[in-house]
Amino acid sequence: MITTIELRNKPELKIILNNDEFEIVDASEPKNSGIYSFRKLKNTELNAERTNWLISTLSIIVDLLIGSGVGGKFKKKANLILEMENRNLKIWLIDADFEKAKKITELMNNKKTTHNNV
Secondary structure, three states: OOEEEEEEOOOOEEEEEOOOEEEEEEOOOHHHOEEEEHHHEEEEEEEOOEEOHHHHHHHHHHHHHHOOOOOOOOEEOOEEEEEEOOOEEEEEOOOOOHHHHHHHHHHHHHHHHHHHOO
């Protein structure tokens, strides 16, 4: 059974799950695009967008000292990290559907477990 999940329309980002492999189509980072085996997938990690409070605080302090007006909140963007046997893929989820990203992470973890136990 083939499952296709479109995480973002422009630039295109989708993941297609087959029985033994998955395909990534990432127009914003073409180096991520390709077909990968579930047997080589070691770990998937989904990271939500969050504020980097250390950098944000330092930025505000520096702004107060020099009066530049550039201080503010610095955020770490949401991403999906796929740890493979021979490389790691970091897929940026900017303007992507985070709920779909949760679903794809769960599906990939289930497929990975199935293939690694065979």
